[in-house]
Amino acid sequence: MKITFxxxxxxxxxxKALLEYLDLEVVVPPFSSQRTLNLxxxxxxxxxxxPLKINLGNFIEAKELGADTIIMAGGVGPCRFGLxxxxxxxxxxxxxxxxxxxxxxxxxxxxxxxxxRVRKIIGANSWWKVIEAIKFAYEKAYAVDLIEKNVxxxxxxxxxxxIVDRIYNHTLATINEAQSYQSLYxxxxxxxxxxxxxxxxxxxxxxxxxxxxxIYTLLEPFVNFDIERELGKLGVHxxxxxxxxxxxxxxxxxxxxxxxxxxxxxxxxxxxxxYFVGGHGRETVGYAVGFAQEGxxxxxxxxxxxxxxxxxxxxxxxxxxxxxxxxxxxxxVDEQSGKAGMITRLEAFVDLIRRQKGNQQxxxxxx
Numbered sequence: 001m002k003i004t005f006x007x008x009x010x011x012x013x014x015x016k017a018l019l020e021y022l023d024l025e026v027v028v029p030p031f032s033s034q035r036t037l038n039l040x041x042x043x044x045x046x047x048x049x050x051p052l053k054i055n056l057g058n059f060i061e062a063k064e065l066g067a068d069t070i071i072m073a074g075g076v077g078p079c080r081f082g083l084x085x086x087x088x089x090x091x092x093x094x095x096x097x098x099x100x101x102x103x104x105x106x107x108x109x110x111x112x113x114x115x116x117r118v119r120k121i122i123g124a125n126s127w128w129k130v131i132e133a134i135k136f137a138y139e140k141a142y143a144v145d146l147i148e149k150n151v152x153x154x155x156x157x158x159x160x161x162x163i164v165d166r167i168y169n170h171t172l173a174t175i176n177e178a179q180s181y182q183s184l185y186x187x188x189x190x191x192x193x194x195x196x197x198x199x200x201x202x203x204x205x206x207x208x209x210x211x212x213x214x215i216y217t218l219l220e221p222f223v224n225f226d227i228e229r230e231l232g233k234l235g236v237h238x239x240x241x242x243x244x245x246x247x248x249x250x251x252x253x254x255x256x257x258x259x260x261x262x263x264x265x266x267x268x269x270x271x272x273x274x275y276f277v278g279g280h281g282r283e284t285v286g287y288a289v290g291f292a293q294e295g296x297x298x299x300x301x302x303x304x305x306x307x308x309x310x311x312x313x314x315x316x317x318x319x320x321x322x323x324x325x326x327x328x329x330x331x332x333v334d335e336q337s338g339k340a341g342m343i344t345r346l347e348a349f350v351d352l353i354r355r356q357k358g359n360q361q362x363x364x365x366x367x
Contacts, residue, residue, distance in 0.1 A: 001025065001100075003121075004067035006055035007032050009219030010144045011244055013176045015071075018137035022125050027067035029058040032222040036061060041335050043091055049304035050223060050334050051216045052084045059092060059099070069100040071121065079278030079309055136184075138253070140175060141245040142260075143188040147171050150195045152239065155232025156206045159199040165229065167194045205235050207353055210291030212241040212284040213302040214310050217333055219244065224302055224331075225339040227346070234350045239296070241265075241287035242280065263290065272316045281309030285316050292324035298353045299326060300346075305334040327353055 004027045005015055012028050019026045030036070032054050039060045040053030059070060072085040085103040092099050102121055122130050151168045158164050171191030178184035209231060217223050218240055228238045249257045265286025273285045288299050301317060303310030314330050321328045329349045331342060 001069050002027050002067045003069045003071055004029055004059065004062035004065075005071045006058045007220065007222075008216055009221065009244065010148070010172060011141075011219070013144055013172065014137040014141040014244070014248075016176070017140045018133050019071075021133035021136055022122055022129065024121070027062050027065050029062040029065070029067075032058065032220065036222075037335060043095060045087070047306065048084075048087070049080065049306055051081070051220075051304055052088065053335065054220075054223065055084070056088050056091060059088065060095075060097065063092075063097050063099070068098065069102065071102050071104065074103045081279065134253075136181070138245065138248060138257070139181065139184060140178070141248055142257075143175050143184060144172065145243040145245045146188065147175070147191050147195075148243070149239075150192060152228060152232070153237055154195055154198055154200070155229065156235045156237050157200045157203050159201050161233060163198055164195065164232075167191060167198070205354075206237050207235065207297040207350065207357070208237045208239065208295075209298045209300055209350075209353075210239050210241065210287065210296045211300050211302065212287045212291070212313075213300075214280050214284075214304060214307055215242050215247065217302045217304055218242050223304075223333055225333075225337075225342050227300075227302065227331075227342070230343055230346060231350070234346065236350060239291070241283055241291075263287070265290065268293075272319060273312070277309045277312045279307065279309030281313045284310060284313035285320070288313075288317060288320050288328070289324075292320060292326045296326065297357065298349065299328045300349070301328070301330040303330075303332055305332040307332075327356065 002025045003019055005012070007029055016026050016028055036054055036057035039057035040055070043060075044053040044056050055072075059067075070085075070089075072088070074082055074085055085101060089099065089101045147168065151164055154164045168191075171187060171194070174187035174191070175184060178187050211218060211227070219242070221228070228240075231238050245257075246260055246263075249255055249260045250262055255262050263286075265283050267286070268289040269282050269286035272289070273282055276282055284301060288301070291299055299317070299320075301310065301314065303314075317328045317330065320326070327349065329345065331345065
């Protein structure tokens with residue numbers, strides 16, 4: 001069995017660690033690229049959202065590398081993602097790709113089904129070894145997020161653009177290669193030390209923007225045109241609403257990790273959206289409120305075109321904008337989206353925020 005899975009940001013690092021800990025052969029697809037997207041467009045349904053098409057391309061490229069088994073997350077509620085694994089399997093079968101498919105629904109909704117499907121993957125491995133594999137994979141996810149948060153802070157503050165990203169890419173590679181807790185902690189701490197030593201400029205002009213939206217478009221840089229790096233170049237300190245280790249802790253580990261304090265997004269969203277609408281719609285609303293209350297300078301929502309939960313959230317964000325007087329920008333992405341157009345919109349949005357902050361400072365000085 002040669003197992004593969006779709007890309008979603010740096011998710012490949014903990015997933016690969018988990019499977020290899022269980023002595024399974026892993027085929028990591030090539031990083032998502034224009035070829036990946038072209039394959040998904042060619043064989044995917046026209047009106048499917050972008051994640052399905054790119055995941056389909058991931059699976060085709062992984063098959064070219066010898067993969068024969070897919071692990072794919074499922075979904076619950078009013079979101080098409082819950083059907084995508086089945087749709088992708090049917091398309092791949094029609095194309096003649098002989099794949100076994102294992103779909104894992106979130107255990108907080110279908111615990112017994114989740115356990116049975118995990119049993120198929122782990123084979124003869126004991127549950128104790130599975131627990132150890134999960135712990136090690138989670139440590140990698142936590143380490144990656146720790147590095148990412150430091151990088152997000154430093155990008156707009158580094159004196160020489162590019163140093164932070166070079167350290168970031170090298171640290172990710174060493175975390176990915178780590179085979180033990182000791183080597184993992186050494187790689188993480190060395191990366192943090194190097195980041196701490198990066199020469200910085202004054203942060204007087206740095207603004208803070210919160211990114212909210214659908215998890216795939218938030219985490220996958222090919223899909224969002226590396227929006228975090230582009231905002232960093234514009235002097236923006238970015239914070240995401242969703243980080244992989246936090247999502248794993250809340251949805252898969254039932255908040256077992258005490259290092260991560262669950263964020264009350266549902267409570268924050270309650271005055272605007274008091275029920276589950278599928279996907280990450282309620283998180284988008286709740287985190288937008290949270291960013292506004294924490295004094296962020298702006299909010300950017302990013303989502304796949306036609307994503308129903310994010311469309312629901314999109315209709316609510318103007319109320320949050322008015323209530324908290326905070327600028328909000330929504331970006332929908334599909335195969336027709338282009339980086340140049342996105343950068344133009346980001347530049348205009350950042351300029352708007354800076355002008356508003358400048359006007360506010362002048363008013364306060366005049367009082």
